[in-house]
Amino acid sequence: MSRSEYDAVVLGCGVLGLSIAHELKRKGLKVAVVGRELPEDVQSTGFASPWAGANWHSFAVNEAEERRDEFTFREFARLSKELPDLCERRPYFYYWSEEGRWQIPWYKDLVFGYRDLPPSEVPAPFKFGVTYEAYTLNTPLYLQHLASTLRALGVPIIRQRVSSLDEAYSLPSVGPVNLVINATGLGARTLLGVEDPLVHPAKGQTVLVRAPDVKECYGLVDLLSRPGQSSYIIPRPGPDSHVILGGCYLPNDWSTGPNPEVATLILQEAHKLCPRLDGKGGKGTWKDIDIISHNVGLRPVREGGLRCEVEERTTGQSRRDLLPKGGKVGGGRKVAVVHAYGIGPAGYQSSLGVAIEVGGLVDSWMKQGANGARAKL
Structure with a gap:
């Protein structure tokens, strides 16, 4: 040989x-x-x-996963200083209306400035909220x-x-x-x-939009009526003002085409989370959002x-x-x-x-x- x-x-x-x-x-x-x-x-x-967003938002459920995520978080701090068009630190806001939906995360003391929002800082129609700062990537x-x-x-x-x-x-x-x-x-x-x-896929669907006024991440904690559907907003670093709107998590779905009903719900719910997505200072509707593309990716789940x-x-x-x-x-x-x-x-x-x-x-x-x-x- x-x-x-x-x-x-x-x-x-x-x-x-x-x-x-x-x-x-x-x-x-x-x-x-x-x-x-x-x-x-x-x-x-x-x-x-x-096709990922991607923001640092840990799903860790054990010490090994926490260790991997924490190490990556600390490396992203270095990357954000060296290459800000690839990785950027920014505010996160999570809102919900059903009491007890939010569980205090393990990374509360790892991220920057974690705090509960007082009612005066929670926009209607939501009742509760938290905020902190972490990182997003231009994937x-x-x-x-x-x-x-x-x-x-x-x-x-x-x-x-x-x-x-x-x-x-x-x-x-x-x-x-x-x-x-x-x-x-x-x-x-x-x-x-x-x-x-x-090993199996978990289909994800997002909408890439242009929204120069949106610099923060947002997430809805409440469950939506459509199974597997969620709502989140992830601005991408860089000069293009690109923002990812999501999303869904559909296990064992191998289809790679976007579902128009899912896309509509993504846009509607994202506009509720952050009306400034409409480019009209929140005075427009979800139909005013500047859409660049509809995206589908298959997450490699095990x-x-x-x-x-x-x-x-x-x-x-x-x-x-x-x-x-x-x-x-x-x-x-x-x-x-x-x-x-x-x-x-x-x-x-x-x-x-x-x-x-x-x-x-x-x-x-x-x-x-x-x-x-x-x-x-």
Whole structure:
């Protein structure tokens, strides 16, 4: 078997794959990133990353998730100072009318200036509210920033469809490697050698609008009558005055077309949260909102949450009858894969914390000299 100049292949060009590649490069590994979609494919529904809002609003339900989100939050503070067109700190406002709907979040003391709003600061028709400051991202630009900095560091980002995990250890464009990072998102459901039945999509739908007067994030805490529907407003950093209006969360819905009824409800509810969206100082209606596009993305959800672990394996032993030719090269090799998929709607706000965690797993595996890997870290 010819020797490769690379130590690892990262499968997946979403925000997790690119963030992990950065962390491994920082640790001194030579890595290549491989994906069916590239970071520039911002119109593709084949991966979720281009379609996210995205704001830092933690959904963490355990200590591991809190740790990932907190690390990312603190890194966003640095990013907002260095690249304000990609990441910006701004006020958040959450409103509701049904008493008891809001639960004090674990991150109350992490964000800036968390406080309950007095009735005089809660706009009609709502009765309660909270505010604090956190970060929002311009997701398409952030993806391209991650990609361009990787390329500048000599990390190739290769467009290639990989249908089996075994193929990734012997890609002609990379050469043989003993380590693969599986950041394939929804692809983990069908990737031969993984085929995780716990992975499923959760459809999200948003409306991208232009609203120069809206600089704050807003969210509705009350439930809406349509199942899976919610209401939130996320201004994107940068000079374009773009604002994301959402949204919905529809598990196991694979459709990638926007639903006009959902879009109408998104616009109506967003205008209630922030009438200034109409561009007329709140004196217009939701029909006056300046629409740029209707968007749909499929969140890569996994029952039980993110899978983040090392698996040692032997190539050529899983579904050999279905393996493409490339997956049969070097059969019987002792290798490893670090799985990092199933993040659901938390990709951006957890991404840098997940990358650190994956880096630690890789570090431990290589220090053990497992499977003949170079213990170079």
